[in-house]
Amino acid sequence: MAKYLLLKHYRGAPAAVNDVPMDQWSPEEVMAHVQYMNDFARRLEGTGEFVDEQALSPRGGWVRYDGEGRPPVTDGPFAETKDLIAGWMVIDVDTYERALALAGELSAAPGAGGKPIHEWLEVRPFLGAPPTITE
Numbered sequence: 001m002a003k004y005l006l007l008k009h010y011r012g013a014p015a016a017v018n019d020v021p022m023d024q025w026s027p028e029e030v031m032a033h034v035q036y037m038n039d040f041a042r043r044l045e046g047t048g049e050f051v052d053e054q055a056l057s058p059r060g061g062w063v064r065y066d067g068e069g070r071p072p073v074t075d076g077p078f079a080e081t082k083d084l085i086a087g088w089m090v091i092d093v094d095t096y097e098r099a100l101a102l103a104g105e106l107s108a109a110p111g112a113g114g115k116p117i118h119e120w121l122e123v124r125p126f127l128g129a130p131p132t133i134t135e
Helices: 027-047 096-106
Strands: 002-009 050-055 085-093 121-125
Touching: 002 096, 027 050, 027 096, 085 096, 096 121
Parallel strands: none
Antiparallel strands: 002 085, 002 121, 050 085
């Protein structure tokens, strides 16, 4: 089994077919979307392929070490993941092809008007053993 990250983007990916931003959906449309995501995760729990998922808050900032007791925090001018990443799901599947199939299914979550979003999801494998460096 291999773990994959299915990454949902706010921006940065090609536009979805049903490209109405979530803040313009009705409460019922948001509830239907969340229900689809929950049902999808429950189904993968049943097959043993679900690891974890989270939607992310738009709040956040950048932090770095800047000397003893002084971690500076900023809200820019960097590209902010809070503006780019909406959430993620981690799956543990037998093949890359299975990861792609599940990402395609997840892309069909309903959006505005109850129609599938057809959003692009980034599929990234977890790094396994570190690469061997030879000289």
